[in-house]
Amino acid sequence: MNITIVGLGLIGGSMAIALKNAGFASHVIGVDNNPEHCKIAMKKGLVHEVSDLQESCAKADLIIVAIPVDKSKEVVARILNLIDEHTVVTDMGSTKKMICKHLEKHAKRHLYVAAHPIAGTEHSGPLATQRDLFNNKKTFICEKNKSSNKALTTVLKMFHCLNMSVEFMEAEEHDKHVAYISHLSHITSFALGLTVLDIEKDEKSICDMAGSGFFSTVRLAMSSPEMWTPILIENKENISYALNKYVNHLQKFKDYIDQTDKTKMFKMLKKANDIRRILDDIIS
Amino acid sequence: MNITIVGLGLIGGSMAIALKNAGFASHVIGVDNNPEHCKIAMKKGLVHEVSDLQESCAKADLIIVAIPVDKSKEVVARILNLIDEHTVVTDMGSTKKMICKHLEKHAKRHLYVAAHPIAGTEHSGPLATQRDLFNNKKTFICEKNKSSNKALTTVLKMFHCLNMSVEFMEAEEHDKHVAYISHLSHITSFALGLTVLDIEKDEKSICDMAGSGFFSTVRLAMSSPEMWTPILIENKENISYALNKYVNHLQKFKDYIDQTDKTKMFKMLKKANDIRRILDDIIS
Numbered sequence: 001m002n003i004t005i006v007g008l009g010l011i012g013g014s015m016a017i018a019l020k021n022a023g024f025a026s027h028v029i030g031v032d033n034n035p036e037h038c039k040i041a042m043k044k045g046l047v048h049e050v051s052d053l054q055e056s057c058a059k060a061d062l063i064i065v066a067i068p069v070d071k072s073k074e075v076v077a078r079i080l081n082l083i084d085e086h087t088v089v090t091d092m093g094s095t096k097k098m099i100c101k102h103l104e105k106h107a108k109r110h111l112y113v114a115a116h117p118i119a120g121t122e123h124s125g126p127l128a129t130q131r132d133l134f135n136n137k138k139t140f141i142c143e144k145n146k147s148s149n150k151a152l153t154t155v156l157k158m159f160h161c162l163n164m165s166v167e168f169m170e171a172e173e174h175d176k177h178v179a180y181i182s183h184l185s186h187i188t189s190f191a192l193g194l195t196v197l198d199i200e201k202d203e204k205s206i207c208d209m210a211g212s213g214f215f216s217t218v219r220l221a222m223s224s225p226e227m228w229t230p231i232l233i234e235n236k237e238n239i240s241y242a243l244n245k246y247v248n249h250l251q252k253f254k255d256y257i258d259q260t261d262k263t264k265m266f267k268m269l270k271k272a273n274d275i276r277r278i279l280d281d282i283i284s
Numbered sequence: 285m286n287i288t289i290v291g292l293g294l295i296g297g298s299m300a301i302a303l304k305n306a307g308f309a310s311h312v313i314g315v316d317n318n319p320e321h322c323k324i325a326m327k328k329g330l331v332h333e334v335s336d337l338q339e340s341c342a343k344a345d346l347i348i349v350a351i352p353v354d355k356s357k358e359v360v361a362r363i364l365n366l367i368d369e370h371t372v373v374t375d376m377g378s379t380k381k382m383i384c385k386h387l388e389k390h391a392k393r394h395l396y397v398a399a400h401p402i403a404g405t406e407h408s409g410p411l412a413t414q415r416d417l418f419n420n421k422k423t424f425i426c427e428k429n430k431s432s433n434k435a436l437t438t439v440l441k442m443f444h445c446l447n448m449s450v451e452f453m454e455a456e457e458h459d460k461h462v463a464y465i466s467h468l469s470h471i472t473s474f475a476l477g478l479t480v481l482d483i484e485k486d487e488k489s490i491c492d493m494a495g496s497g498f499f500s501t502v503r504l505a506m507s508s509p510e511m512w513t514p515i516l517i518e519n520k521e522n523i524s525y526a527l528n529k530y531v532n533h534l535q536k537f538k539d540y541i542d543q544t545d546k547t548k549m550f551k552m553l554k555k556a557n558d559i560r561r562i563l564d565d566i567i568s
Contacts, residue, residue, distance in 0.1 A: 118492075118493060118494075118495040119495060120495065120496075120497065121496070122497075137495070138492055138493075140492075167492055177484065177486070177489040177492075177493050178493055180479075180480060180483050180484045180489075180493075181480060181484065181489070181490060181493040181494055181498050182493060182494075182495060182497060182498055184476065184479065184480070185476060185497055185498045185500075185501040185502065186497065186501075187534070187537050188472050188473075188475075188476050188501055188534075189472075189497075189501050190537070190552070190553055190556040191472075191530060191533040191534045191537060191556075192468065192469060192472050192530065193556040193557075193558075193559035194533045194552065194555060194556045195464075195468065195526065195529050195530045195533050196464060196465060196468070196559065197555070197556075197558055197559060198529060198533070199464050199525070199526060199529050200461065200464045200465065202461070203562055205461040205464075205465070206465060206562050207562060207565055208402075208422055208424075208451055208461075209402060209422075209461050209462055209464075209465040209466060210402075210465055210466075210562075210563070211402040211403060211404065211421070211466060212404075212405070213404065213406075213466060213469055213470065213473075213504050214465050214466055214469045215563065216469075216500045216501070216503060216504065217469040217470075217472055217473050217500070217501050217504060218469065218559055218563070219500060219563070220497050220500065220501060221556045221557065221559045222557055222559060222560045222563070223553075223557075225550050225553035225554045225557065226550075228553055229546055229549045229550045229553060230546070232537075232541055232549060233541065233544055233546055233549065236541045236542070236544065239541055240538055240541050240542055241483070242479065242483060243534060243537060243538045243541070244538065245479050245482060245483050246475060246476065246479040246534065247531055247534055247535070247538070249475040249478045249479050249482070250471070250472075250475045250527060250530065250531055250534070251531065253471055253474070253475060253516075253527060254524055254527045254528065254531070257516055257517065257520045257523055257524050257527070258520065258524055260517055260520065262513055262514070262517055265513045265516060265517065266509050266510075266513045268474070268478065269474055269507075269509035269512055269513060270509045271478060271481070272474040272475075272477040272478045272481075272505045273477075273505065273506055273507075273509065274477075274481055275477035275480065275481060275502055275505045275506060276506045278487055278490050278491060278494075279494070279499065279502070279503070279506070281491055
């Protein structure tokens with residue numbers, strides 16, 4: 001299958017190499033506005049060639065869009081204008097409501113599959129790509145009924161070949177759940193990074209005191225602002241709600257600490273431990 | 285060397301097995317109020333025998349106290365009352381100011397070394413022990429001038445034998461830095477766990493949506509309330525200050541999201557990325 005990947009960052013680049021390795025893609029064309037990304041992608045052997053959007057789309061059976069979510073709406077619409085019935089287009093963005101809304105009236109909406117693989121790291125760009133990034137992970141497909149059987153089957157085959165399991169969900173539901181779980185946890189981490197940089201003037205102490213726990217909670221603060229700014233803005237209602245609740249819980253922590261209330265603090269930590277029940281399910 | 289370990293949880297139990305394996309301890313006696321912990325410690329071969337505090341202290345060259353910080357103050361004081369000049373006692377607690385203050389007037393203060401190894405996991409109890417938990421990690425020793433040369437040398441040898449590097453710091457400084465880095469990051473995680481349990485009513489969605497990022501930021505929410513309640517209370521001034529700053533940063537996030545202010549949001553995420561410079565130093 002001839003595949004075009006638009007956006008040769010962590011997600012697009014990892015997808016390119018994984019699909020090549022799995023034999024799903026016989027030929028991969030990369031498209032990226034950043035000439036440096038194109039150079040690295042060629043040098044790392046992520047893609048067979050780089051080209052522009054118009055030319056690469058004409059040659060593709062499947063087009064994968066992996067760029068920031070504010071851009072992907074327009075790019076997918078442009079791609080739909082360019083392609084004919086034999087081509088399928090999908091995107092990998094972390095928000096699905098806005099793109100589905102933007103494309104709902106498009107005459108070729110059925111050639112598009114709205115997807116979101118739950119995979120990533122705090123690193124970005126083609127140098128961060130990992131060939132096993134998607135292996136054994138989950139992916140969401142939204143508004144499946146608006147995609148043609150052929151488009152859906154092609155994209156399902158692609159995810160199957162990456163050893164990913166697929167869940168179907170409506171876009172609005174998807175955006176709500178992903179806000180509460182993934183997007184909120186990124187903000188907690190970004191804010192932790194900012195706070196430590198703000199109050200800890202002695203950077204050597206950060207190095208000395210940072211155990212695996214600190215690293216674990218702060219690592220997402222290294223995530224790409226280019227990718228995360230549009231996600232947080234597109235999913236603003238859900239995230240604002242979650243953030244409000246998070247701040248309320250933190251305020252309780254502060255109150256119990258200020259009041260030296262061991263009993264209430266203990267109860268609250270015990271309640272938080274309940275997340276183990278759910279995480280154990282994931283790990284097992 | 286005969287070693288007594290008071291508290292056979294993650295830290296005490298891991299120390300027991302590591303010191304036995306390294307040949308530093310020829311005989312290890314375990315002390316724990318919880319009979320179940322004693323049973324597991326014997327069954328797992330963490331200790332040679334279990335005993336009570338008085339008897340085990342009489343036989344020990346070195347006593348390691350690894351229990352919640354509110355208890356360790358009194359237990360170390362009791363131990364100092366029991367031991368003579370040939371025995372050394374140290375504790376592994378995450379706060380150092382209160383214990384140092386509590387013991388400053390004790391006639392045998394010089395036999396005590398205030399330590400804090402930067403090591404741990406979100407798990408607790410003797411079943412969670414890891415023989416390499418301390419390997420290649422840092423440890424802090426506070427108020428070193430109040431320990432005798434002999435006591436300090438013994439404890440330094442112990443940490444050296446665990447392949448840990450040692451930093452010296454005054455207790456007040458230590459508690460400030462550890463609040464800003466380790467204690468704050470535990471609270472961000474406990475609060476994230478509570479928030480997700482609070483707002484995400486569909487637990488299956490948590491499983492489905494939870495990628496490595498969510499797991500990473502929330503895993504400390506599984507930490508022991510028995511251990512963490514006293515830490516948060518003992519270090520309340522520093523933690524309350526840090527928490528206040530953290531909430532201010534979150535409030536900014538919320539404002540920029542609510543105002544759809546992409547420019548300010550982007551700048552803020554870019555600033556948070558600066559933590560990479562420091563974390564890269566740790567990893568390299």
